[in-house]
Amino acid sequence: MRREPRITPIGPADLARTVALHRRCSPQTLWSRYHRAMPDPRTYLPTLLTRPGSVHLAVLDVTGRFVAVGHLMPDHSAVEAALLVEDSWQGRGLGTCLLRRLARHALSGGGETLYGLFLAGDERIDAILRHADVPVHRTEEGDTVTAWARARDLADLRTERANRPRFCGRCPQGGKGG
Numbered sequence: 001m002r003r004e005p006r007i008t009p010i011g012p013a014d015l016a017r018t019v020a021l022h023r024r025c026s027p028q029t030l031w032s033r034y035h036r037a038m039p040d041p042r043t044y045l046p047t048l049l050t051r052p053g054s055v056h057l058a059v060l061d062v063t064g065r066f067v068a069v070g071h072l073m074p075d076h077s078a079v080e081a082a083l084l085v086e087d088s089w090q091g092r093g094l095g096t097c098l099l100r101r102l103a104r105h106a107l108s109g110g111g112e113t114l115y116g117l118f119l120a121g122d123e124r125i126d127a128i129l130r131h132a133d134v135p136v137h138r139t140e141e142g143d144t145v146t147a148w149a150r151a152r153d154l155a156d157l158r159t160e161r162a163n164r165p166r167f168c169g170r171c172p173q174g175g176k177g178g
Contacts, residue, residue, distance in 0.1 A: 005067065005094070007101055010058045012049045014066075018058070019045060021066040026087050032122055033084045035144070055105045059085075059094050070098035072105050072114075078148065079111035083128070095128040103154035115148035 010018065022030065022041035030038055038044065049056055051073055059068040068085040081102045083095045099114075106114050118125040120143050129136050134153035139146050 005059045005061050007057050007059050007098065010049070010056045010066075010069070012046065014056075014058065015042070015045060015049060017064075017066045018049065018069060021058075021069060021084070021086060024086050025084065029084070029087050029090075032119060032124065033082065035117070035119060053109075055102065055109075057098060057101055057105075059089075059098065061089075068094045068098060070095075070102050072102045072111075074109070074111065078113040078115050079106040079109070079151070081106075081114050081116050083116075085124075090124060091127075093131065095124070096131040099128060099132060100154055103151045106151040107155050111151050113148050114151045114154055115146055118145050118147065119143055120145050 019041045022038075022045070025033075027037075048054075048071065053074045055072040057070045057072075058066045061067050066086075067089045068083070070084075071080075071082045073080045073082070081099060083098055085094050085098075103114050106112075116125070120140055122145075125147075129147060132149070132154055134149050134156075136147050136149045
């Protein structure tokens with residue numbers, strides 16, 4: 001029987017595997033996530049993984065290697081979500097599933113609105129938002145798009161269509177990742 005990728009919470013103790021994921025990502029994928037060239041991931045990931053009130057999740061392949069990460073960071077009245085999916089794992093629904101799981105965490109922490117920043121024309125993020133199948137509001141400022149949706153809409157799995165992303169239909173619902 002083939003095991004599917006699984007989602008688990010991560011933190012500062014998972015720095016090495018998070019750095020390894022970043023190093024396997026193409027410059028284009030990292031640019032899409034951070035909107036700029038980034039230095040050595042060991043210089044900025046410790047701060048990200050220890051940000052107060054934040055939630056971090058990783059998708060692990062069958063060998064335990066991180067192939068995607070999602071971050072949830074409270075920001076006044078809303079919660080920012082950020083995703084990074086390794087190039088060879090893109091297009092399998094991992095980002096959509098992580099977004100839904102992050103929305104559940106936002107709701108459990110009292111967050112009503114989830115938002116994300118991305119570059120205008122980023123087809124991968126557009127695909128994730130289409131697959132989420134919820135009302136998404138957007139504003140553009142220069143080359144940056146801010147998209148936001150109700151966390152409750154994103155977390156509600158009943159909103160998924162029959163053509164949901166391949167991974168999300170098998171996304172583990174229980175365990176530590178909640």
